[in-house]
Amino acid sequence: MLVDVRDMCKSFRHGSRKLDVLRGVNLTVRAGEMVTIIGASGAGKSTLLHCLGTLDLPSSGEILFYPKGGGVPTDITRLSPPDLADFRNRSIGFVFQFHHLLPEFSAIENAMMPALIARTPKRVARENAEAMLDAVGMSHRLSHRPGELSGGEQQRVAIARALAMRPRLLLADEPTGNLDTKTSAEVHELLFRLNEEHDLSMLIVTHNMELANQMPRVVRMADGRILDAGESSSAEDSDQSP
Ligand code: ADP
Numbered sequence: 001m002l003v004d005v006r007d008m009c010k011s012f013r014h015g016s017r018k019l020d021v022l023r024g025v026n027l028t029v030r031a032g033e034m035v036t037i038i039g040a041s042g043a044g045k046s047t048l049l050h051c052l053g054t055l056d057l058p059s060s061g062e063i064l065f066y067p068k069g070g071g072v073p074t075d076i077t078r079l080s081p082p083d084l085a086d087f088r089n090r091s092i093g094f095v096f097q098f099h100h101l102l103p104e105f106s107a108i109e110n111a112m113m114p115a116l117i118a119r120t121p122k123r124v125a126r127e128n129a130e131a132m133l134d135a136v137g138m139s140h141r142l143s144h145r146p147g148e149l150s151g152g153e154q155q156r157v158a159i160a161r162a163l164a165m166r167p168r169l170l171l172a173d174e175p176t177g178n179l180d181t182k183t184s185a186e187v188h189e190l191l192f193r194l195n196e197e198h199d200l201s202m203l204i205v206t207h208n209m210e211l212a213n214q215m216p217r218v219v220r221m222a223d224g225r226i227l228d229a230g231e232s233s234s235a236e237d238s239d240q241s242p
């Protein structure tokens with residue numbers, strides 16, 4: 001087991017109204033698992049990812065994160081702000097619909113950025129970033145800036161950046177939402193391969209049903225709830241290994 005989300009609720013205050021955006025979400029993700037999340041716009045998919053990635057705090061509920069190899073989990077909703085930042089830097093990678101690469105920096109500089117911010121020595125940051133850019137098939141474009149790359153290439157760099165710190169969980173919010181059909185398929189293929197080769201757990205939100213249908217586990221959300229966790233409960237039993 002990697003993550004166990006228990007009865008997570010999230011409300012936003014909007015003027016005088018309270019919006020209940022997540023209304024009791026329960027979800028488990030195993031180490032190395034690739035999970036696809038689908039659901040109509042407004043279902044709460046992004047909010048779920050933000051809470052899991054500690055970019056936002058749930059209103060109630062627990063997010064239990066298990067250490068490598070099992071053991072006692074940490075409820076990340078209770079971490080202090082410095083521990084939270086540390087956890088996020090070490091354990092979580094993000095990819096968004098729009099790549100959010102810094103336009104004035106090259107591919108390699110963008111991919112190094114999170115490590116440098118976390119005060120990783122420059123040489124180590126560079127080695128890790130180069131390795132991930134190689135893994136996403138971008139080693140021939142290290143010195144290109146985002147504006148000199150295609151949409152698919154930009155997203156590959158964003159994925160390399162998300163993975164350069166070797167997170168345990170990659171959170172991808174419509175990573176192909178801005179790409180054409182062929183490029184979307186290539187990026188999904190890449191995520192699929194990274195999941196297999198790097199034993200990386202992933203939560204991917206997508207609108208692309210054709211791609212979702214090819215994915216091993218699809219979670220359906222509606223109205224702040226999980227309608228279908230896309231999994232038989234027996235998967236729990238097979239998760240005793242590290
Ligand atoms: P999805 O990603 O499934 O389209 P979101 O998680 O982005 O859905 O949003 C779910 C609902 O929560 C939407 O109705 C949205 O307007 C609302 N919402 C999201 N973030 C905020 C916020 N910061 N303040 C108020 N309402 C929000």
Ligand code: MG
Pocket residue numbers: 045046047173
């Ligand atoms: Mg969204």
